[in-house]
Amino acid sequence: MKKLIYLLVVIIVLISCKTEKKENMKEEIKTVASISDEDLETAIIYEANIRQYSVEGTFNEFTKDIPQLKELGVKIIWVMPIYPISTTKSKGTLGSYYAISDYTKVNPEFGNLEDVKALVKTAHENGMFVILDWVANHTGWNHVWLKEHPEYYTKNEAGEITHTVGTDWTDVADLNYDNQEMRAEMLEDMKYWVNEVDVDGFRCDVAGMVPVDFWEHTVAELKKIKPVFMLAEAWESNLLENAFDMNYGWDTHHRMNHIAKGEENVKNWDARMAQIDTLYADDDILMNFVTNHDENSWNGTVKERMGDASEAMLALSYCAPGMPLIYSGQEYDMNKRLLFFEKDTINKQKGKVWPLMQKLAELKKNNKALNGGKxxxxxxKIQSSDNENILIFSREKEGDKITFMANLSKNDVEFTSEKEGESVDFFTNEKINFLKDKKIFLKAWEYKIFFD
Known part of the structure; x- marks a missing residue:
């Protein structure tokens, strides 16, 4: 009898130890809460092109690399469209991600629903949020709605469903937002991903081509489930009033491209900064980028468009007001145009860009002077004796202050500036005393970041 009691005690102790171990393991896995305004102040967003990210082109291969994205300060992962691609009227061999045949299914080319859930879970465990690319303006030509609900689509005078007027998007059918039933179904399909997969929001393709009132109602309904982050591929400021958190900084990007090519100068940058003040509210956020999937595939690589100015423009995208974007492969010094309708892949070898992004992420995260949220x-602006070629500005918040200084021209420049006082070079830790009449020399496309 004593032996039996002893054996029972041992079993109970072993079970309790295993239970305690499991509970401790659960505690070790830290998941993020819903995205907050505080997260947006230091956030860096990463655009994941699943098809081209790896040789396999799968969710699982990307998921493996999520932990190392923390080195780059990534807080939000935007995943390009993950849905089945229409095979009717499709372009190229594999078709466009943006010609969707079902909003609530997963493209088998990339994996399955469980793989998507694992991606989101891994991101959350690593302190990141995931937003899905959403295409609300149109669907592919073999989307289930075309057969079951042709009334959901725009039609021409002959009663035929059409692609979006004024575009060459012949591989997609335009949706009719006068139809309230379609709007309701679209909302339910978006809710599916929040409820079932726990995604944290959406990047919305050509958001300005969809009625604002649809977005306002939809976002309000999504936020009843959880706080969501909404990125609009658009510039219109009214989208940011009651629907979206962030727009594309398209015109900021265009200024960068034109300055890098010598077609514009710092005065055009200054005009853009003034324009932002007039177009947008203080709590509006713009996304800064030197590349993305459209720019890379259709307009050229960073090196093609920006040449020797590439590094200065990358640093500027982090230091200017807004949220910086990293596009898949950019962190690996990618200098190729990724195919859009075919299988391609990036070469994942770290070069100069990765360590620079690490340094810039460190500054973005730890210095409130680079807060770029709401x-x-x-x-x-800080004036210089050469305001056409020399860009100098300071940013400041709650006692933190930085100064960005760059020669945005192809020639070496000697100049003076209105900057005064002692500063510390962010990259070298060298102390520098600035005086109004003291000459400063910067090589072509050279830039500096100072702690003040």
Whole structure:
């Protein structure tokens, strides 16, 4: 009898130890809460092109690399469309991600629903959020709605469903937002991904081509489930009033391209900063980028478009007001145009860009002067003796202050500036004393970041 009691005690102890171990293991896995305004102040967003990210082109291969994205300060992962691609009127061999045949299914080319859930779970465990690319303006030509609900689509005078007027998007059928039933179904399909997969929001393709009132109602309904982050591929400021958190900084990007090519100068940049002040509210966020999937595939690589100015423009995209974007492969010094309708792949070898992004992410995360969310740091222009070629500005918040200084021209420049006082070079830790009449020399496309 004593032996039996002893054996029972041992079994109970072993079970309790295993239970305690499991509970401790659960505690070790830290998941993020819903995205907050505080997260947006220091956030860096990463655009994941699943098809081209790896040789396999799968969710699982990308998921393996999520932990190392923390080295780059990534907080939000935007995954390009993951849905089945229409095979009717498709372009190229594999078709466009943006010609969707079913909003609530997964493209088998990339994996399955469980793989998507694993991606989101891994991101959450690593302190990141995931937003899915959403295409609300149109569907592919073999989307289930075309057979079951042709009334959901725009039709021409002959009663035929059409592609979006004024575009060459012949591989997609335009949706009719006068149809309230279609709007309701679209909302339910978006809810599916929040409820079933726990995604944290959406990047919305050509958002300005969809009625604002649809977005306002939809986002309000999504937020009843959880706080979501909404990125609009658009520039229109009214989208940011009651629907989206962030727009594309398209015109900021265009200024970068034109300055890098010598077609514009710092005065055009200054005009753009003034334009932002007039177009957008103080709590609006713009996404800064030197590349993305459209720019890379259709307009050229960073090196093609920006040449020797590439590094300065990358640093500027982090230091200017807004949220910086990293596009798949950019962190690996990618200098190729990824095919859009075919299988391609990036070469994942770290070069100069990865360590630079690490340094810039460190600054973005730890210095409030680079806060770029809804309570962003201030931006102040600093004059120089050469305001056409030399860009100098300071940003400041709650006692933190940085100065960005760059020669945005192909020639070496000697100049003076209105900057005064002692500063510390972010990259070298060298102390520098600035005086109004003291000459400063910067090589072509050279840039500096200072702690003040």
């Amino acid at each position: 309570n962003a740091a201030s931006y102040s």
